[in-house]
Amino acid sequence: MAHDPQPTQFRPSTAIDDVADFLADPVAAADFPEHILRFRNDKAAAQVGLATLDDPAWTDHFGRFQPLPGSLPQPLALRYHGHQFRSYNPDIGDGRGFLFAQLLDDRDRLLDLGTKGSGQTPYSRFGDGRLTLKGGVREILATEMLEALGVRTSRTFSLIETGEALHRGDEPSPTRSAVLVRLSHSHIRIGSFQRLATLGLIDEIGRLARYVLRHLYGEEPGADPELRLLELVVAGTARLAASYMAAGFVHGVLNTDNINVTAESFDYGPWRFTPHWEPGFTAAYFDHQGLYAFGRQAHAIHWNLVQLAIALSSVQPVEALAPILDTFPAAYEAAMVDAMLGRLGLAHANEAADLALVQAIEEALALGTVTIDRFFFDWAGGRRRSPSPADQAYEAPAFVALARSIDGRAAAGSIDHPFWADADPCSMHIDEVEAIWSAIDRDDDWRPLETKVTAIRRMGEAMAGLRG
Numbered sequence: 001m002a003h004d005p006q007p008t009q010f011r012p013s014t015a016i017d018d019v020a021d022f023l024a025d026p027v028a029a030a031d032f033p034e035h036i037l038r039f040r041n042d043k044a045a046a047q048v049g050l051a052t053l054d055d056p057a058w059t060d061h062f063g064r065f066q067p068l069p070g071s072l073p074q075p076l077a078l079r080y081h082g083h084q085f086r087s088y089n090p091d092i093g094d095g096r097g098f099l100f101a102q103l104l105d106d107r108d109r110l111l112d113l114g115t116k117g118s119g120q121t122p123y124s125r126f127g128d129g130r131l132t133l134k135g136g137v138r139e140i141l142a143t144e145m146l147e148a149l150g151v152r153t154s155r156t157f158s159l160i161e162t163g164e165a166l167h168r169g170d171e172p173s174p175t176r177s178a179v180l181v182r183l184s185h186s187h188i189r190i191g192s193f194q195r196l197a198t199l200g201l202i203d204e205i206g207r208l209a210r211y212v213l214r215h216l217y218g219e220e221p222g223a224d225p226e227l228r229l230l231e232l233v234v235a236g237t238a239r240l241a242a243s244y245m246a247a248g249f250v251h252g253v254l255n256t257d258n259i260n261v262t263a264e265s266f267d268y269g270p271w272r273f274t275p276h277w278e279p280g281f282t283a284a285y286f287d288h289q290g291l292y293a294f295g296r297q298a299h300a301i302h303w304n305l306v307q308l309a310i311a312l313s314s315v316q317p318v319e320a321l322a323p324i325l326d327t328f329p330a331a332y333e334a335a336m337v338d339a340m341l342g343r344l345g346l347a348h349a350n351e352a353a354d355l356a357l358v359q360a361i362e363e364a365l366a367l368g369t370v371t372i373d374r375f376f377f378d379w380a381g382g383r384r385r386s387p388s389p390a391d392q393a394y395e396a397p398a399f400v401a402l403a404r405s406i407d408g409r410a411a412a413g414s415i416d417h418p419f420w421a422d423a424d425p426c427s428m429h430i431d432e433v434e435a436i437w438s439a440i441d442r443d444d445d446w447r448p449l450e451t452k453v454t455a456i457r458r459m460g461e462a463m464a465g466l467r468g
Helices: 042-046 055-062 133-148 190-198 202-216 225-247 294-312 318-325 328-344 351-365 372-378 397-406 430-443 447-467
Strands: 011-013 024-026 036-040 076-078 082-084 087-089 099-104 110-116 155-166 175-184
Touching: 036 055, 036 133, 042 155, 055 155, 076 099, 082 190, 110 133, 133 155, 133 175, 133 430, 133 447, 190 202, 190 294, 202 225, 202 294, 225 294, 225 318, 225 328, 294 318, 294 328, 328 351, 351 372, 351 397, 430 447
Parallel strands: none
Antiparallel strands: 011 099, 024 076, 036 155, 082 087, 099 110, 110 175, 155 175
8 A cells, every 4th residue: 555645743862872983983074165955856855855945045044954853963874794796895984974973754763864875984985975966866766667657766965066076087077965864764774883883882883773673664673683684684585586576676875885774775885777687787886796687686685684583592592593594585476466466457366376476577678678667667567558669578478477377357446647658668778877967967957857857757656556
């Protein structure tokens, strides 16, 4: 059932104080020369009681980082380690961002307002702590698209251009700068636990596990909080990996410091949506081995879960942790069924038939004759639209077999939304991303971005109705 957002009152929190003594360092935001508000997510703001802020107040809080009343008096840079492309790095942490505030949403969840590009911290190393405006625009597009497709993701809350000229080796320089604020269901990472284990902070592992269970999962911790934590993270990340596949999304950098213990996707750098069902498709130009390719994302996340279990083995026996890890393949298989049927808008039948249908979808899409977005758009609700530009491709034996698997299936929701009468699906491939940025960069024209966000949210409404 889709969540129907409701306006709520602002309810600040300082729950992070329970663990801040070993998890974070107080920091200050950079003093930017300009503050030009480029994007504010009033839809998300309404769910946390901040939509009534006028633009000057918004800019004061999310550009100059004046504290929100009742929340954190000073930003906190979080400490963590992580495996980055399988190499362990103890010299990382929040190097260009911080936790700015905590607050409750309309579902009583504890959420974080965190930043990207807000200045240097003790973990910046040689970085300038800044974010390019292009990087901020890309994160808006990623989060809006993923949310519409049903992926549990952080949400881009604010983007403010800051008037600095940045130099980067991977894009034309100098380039414009920005500071981004994201709304997330926590910033506690697998790497947060890895740091504690590496430093031998055994008591703190238990404290952090209890914090996560109590404040992020709404559970009162029992005698073995680390085991319960692993159970929840395994189940959640299996769903996350499956949702990436159904969305055709490639995160690009699935390091252990980029996996949130609430299993919410976040931190979008070199992301891509793959046009076709191409397992080897990569998002990061530096991922030469295809470690985080489209078809390897579940494997990458499972590997990261093993690293979490290794960290937790400082306080729990391997014999208790290993069986929990072993549940991932079955959890992922079940989550793939849920995700693929959810995007198609079909009800479950029985386990064998559902698995066969998902396999048939993958086999048909693997032909590469139809884009992922086109297929799910054309077959929404189990009814093949006609005419379609892909009609000839749908005559292939793999699609004919798939049609037989779909035939007679009950719809999960409705295809009454006007979106389903459009000629084409709403997609987000790299050419469109670059065109949107080009209009901003060349002409300071923000209309293509605004138009695309409106279109994506319209698709999100249609997808919510499709899923039922």
